[in-house]
Amino acid sequence: MAKHSADLVISGGRIIDPALGFGKEGHVFITNGCIDAVEGDTAAAKKRAVRAAETIDAAGQIVVPGLIDCHVHLREPGREDAETIESGCHAAAAGGFTTVCCMPNTTPRIDNQETVKFVQDRAKTARARVYVVGAITKNLDGKELAEIGDLVKMGAVAITDDGHYVQNPEIMRRALEYSKMFDIPVMDHAEDQYLVAGGVMNEGYESTRLGISGATSAAEEIAIERDVALCRMTGARLHIQHVSTARGVEAIRRAKEDGVRVTCEACPHHFILTDSLIGETFNTALRVNPPLRTQADVDAIIEGLVDGTIDVIASDHAPHSAESKDVVFDDAPPGMIGLELTLSLVKTYLIDKGYLTWAEAIRKMTTVPAMIFKLPHGTLEPGSEADITIIDPERKWTVKADGFHSKSSNSPFIGKRLVGRVTRTLLSGREVFAL
Numbered sequence: 170m171a172k173h174s175a176d177l178v179i180s181g182g183r184i185i186d187p188a189l190g191f192g193k194e195g196h197v198f199i200t201n202g203c204i205d206a207v208e209g210d211t212a213a214a215k216k217r218a219v220r221a222a223e224t225i226d227a228a229g230q231i232v233v234p235g236l237i238d239c240h241v242h243l244r245e246p247g248r249e250d251a252e253t254i255e256s257g258c259h260a261a262a263a264g265g266f267t268t269v270c271c272m273p274n275t276t277p278r279i280d281n282q283e284t285v286k287f288v289q290d291r292a293k294t295a296r297a298r299v300y301v302v303g304a305i306t307k308n309l310d311g312k313e314l315a316e317i318g319d320l321v322k323m324g325a326v327a328i329t330d331d332g333h334y335v336q337n338p339e340i341m342r343r344a345l346e347y348s349k350m351f352d353i354p355v356m357d358h359a360e361d362q363y364l365v366a367g368g369v370m371n372e373g374y375e376s377t378r379l380g381i382s383g384a385t386s387a388a389e390e391i392a393i394e395r396d397v398a399l400c401r402m403t404g405a406r407l408h409i410q411h412v413s414t415a416r417g418v419e420a421i422r423r424a425k426e427d428g429v430r431v432t433c434e435a436c437p438h439h440f441i442l443t444d445s446l447i448g449e450t451f452n453t454a455l456r457v458n459p460p461l462r463t464q465a466d467v468d469a470i471i472e473g474l475v476d477g478t479i480d481v482i483a484s485d486h487a488p489h490s491a492e493s494k495d496v497v498f499d500d501a502p503p504g505m506i507g508l509e510l511t512l513s514l515v516k517t518y519l520i521d522k523g524y525l526t527w528a529e530a531i532r533k534m535t536t537v538p539a540m541i542f543k544l545p546h547g548t549l550e551p552g553s554e555a556d557i558t559i560i561d562p563e564r565k566w567t568v569k570a571d572g573f574h575s576k577s578s579n580s581p582f583i584g585k586r587l588v589g590r591v592t593r594t595l596l597s598g599r600e601v602f603a604l
């Protein structure tokens with residue numbers, strides 16, 4: 170029996186949905202903003218495609234579920250000069266991300282229901298879905314637990330004191346115990362602050378050579394090891410954010426082998442850039458927490474991505490105004506933007522170099538984050554919202570400072586030539602970005 174005609178069909182592209190195990194040319198049918206069907210390039214599907222009200226020709230392109238970025242700073246409320254929820258979501262759409270999880274280090278902090286509600290309300294008209302990650306401790310000051318139950322009730326999908334390590338292990342233990350009641354992950358900015366001791370780049374040969382204060386990679390290793398121990402003890406779920414060191418990856422690998430419920434993410438800058446770049450330009454866009462490490466660390470992050478130790482690729486999109494970054498390296502606030510570059514960086518530096526296949530890379534940006542944060546997205550399964558990203562895999566382009574939709578342009582990748590670019594993004598079947 171002939172199926173009813175769809176509102177929209179995306180035809181001719183190679184459809185990759187790791188959740189469905191789909192990876193071939195075909196058609197995505199969309200009705201009422203939801204996925205109606207995903208079909209191979211059969212005669213019947215072709216016939217049905219012709220009857221659709223509207224067609225997107227994706228010949229030569231890759232069609233994937235809208236990407237999910239579980240680590241994003243939207244800066245609103247508090248630093249609307251650097252980013253707003255609207256501009257951050259525009260950047261997300263331009264980078265192919267239809268779902269983002271925003272960090273609580275805003276002003277005020279997202280450690281109370283009112284601020285969760287504020288973000289959710291502001292996000293209603295945005296070009297991407299925004300899920301809130303609440304604070305672990307009040308004001309992120311590591312002293313007293315936030316009202317975690319209230320935050321979860323409001324829709325927080327995880328908790329973190331991102332930017333800060335919960336230095337007191339007893340408080341971290343209780344946070345993990347609480348989180349278990351709601352089965353949400355505790356996201357962990359794993360850097361022991363006593364060991365970081367104000368360091369602004371990786372401690373090692375380069376920091377010594379440049380006379381810039383360093384932060385030892387042991388700060389990350391120790392922080393991860395402690396929280397893995399607490400995770401093992403409590404049976405809660407721990408998600409290590411932006412792992413940056415070889416020993417950090419190794420600690421997570423061992424924890425997973427032991428059956429500890431730990432997951433982790435890596436950011437493009439940690440699998441592409443090293444601390445040796447800092448002395449070339451002193452570009453403050455290279456100042457990031459945790460800092461850029463050595464080539465051996467970069468190699469270990471890539472190895473972790475390849476062998477599955479690293480579950481997720483996230484941007485840690487951290488916009489800062491030009492004024493705040495226009496200072497000497499030591500005084501610059503940490504962070505770089507990433508939403509609009511992550512997919513192209515993954516293509517250029519992981520897929521083209523043969524480390525990951527398209528399916529493996531897309532899995533780390535859709536299926537897996539959806540699973541960890543229990544988000545009903547990241548798949549083209551019939552019935553789900555039609556959040557879809559279309560990618561031209563061979564499009565060559567140069568990153569330009571004035572080409573960002575983010576309000577900020579603090580990126581060390583400006584001037585870089587990348588291969589692969591998002592050409593169109595749909596949110597519930599509605600176009601939210603077109604190149």
Ligand SMILES: [Zn+2]
Pocket residue numbers: 331332333358410411458459
């Ligand atoms: Zn962080």
